[in-house]
Amino acid sequence: MGRSYLALIAFLLAAPAFAQEPVGCDKFKWPLDRERTMLANPTVVASGSEVLQPLAAAMVVTLVPFADANLPKAPERAPKSTDSFAGFVRLSGLPKPGTYRITLSEGAWIDVIQDGAAVKATAFSGAMGCDGLRKSVKFELAPGPMIIELSGTTAHAIAVVVTPD
Numbered sequence: 001m002g003r004s005y006l007a008l009i010a011f012l013l014a015a016p017a018f019a020q021e022p023v024g025c026d027k028f029k030w031p032l033d034r035e036r037t038m039l040a041n042p043t044v045v046a047s048g049s050e051v052l053q054p055l056a057a058a059m060v061v062t063l064v065p066f067a068d069a070n071l072p073k074a075p076e077r078a079p080k081s082t083d084s085f086a087g088f089v090r091l092s093g094l095p096k097p098g099t100y101r102i103t104l105s106e107g108a109w110i111d112v113i114q115d116g117a118a119v120k121a122t123a124f125s126g127a128m129g130c131d132g133l134r135k136s137v138k139f140e141l142a143p144g145p146m147i148i149e150l151s152g153t154t155a156h157a158i159a160v161v162v163t164p165d
Helices: 002-020 033-039
Strands: 043-046 059-062 085-094 098-104 109-114 117-119 121-126 135-141 144-153 157-164
Touching (some): 085 157, 098 109, 117 135
Antiparallel strands (some): 085 144, 109 117, 109 144, 121 135
16 A cells, blocks of 8 residues: 555656646647648758758758757757757748748757847747657747757757748
């Protein structure tokens, strides 16, 4: 009885942590059906690559150990583990100003850089248990080039898509 009681207490204490992360493709704060379809057919690019058409299709960014990533700017949030992976892509430019979604197949920290400065996210949505879709973050972006940095992940590659909101 003592062990099962302790197990029950441990489960109840951990329950809020499990409850924080919604589960299922229908649990995102905004519809991501288009992005999920795009993420299913990505083009592979190496970290550090320049992508000429950022809104044309999804891309899989191959990542490297964080220490070897040579990110243009330090992440706004340092990785929790030194064994994490990171990478970045340079996008040639957005056609017009507005709110854009950066949607990922795997969990990772996203930093967006324009004109040498980090752009703060305006909204975030994430869910577990949705095959090929994990996270979507909104940014208010200017037209022109930008850099997307991915860090703090255990994934060796992440599919990414940029779409207007």
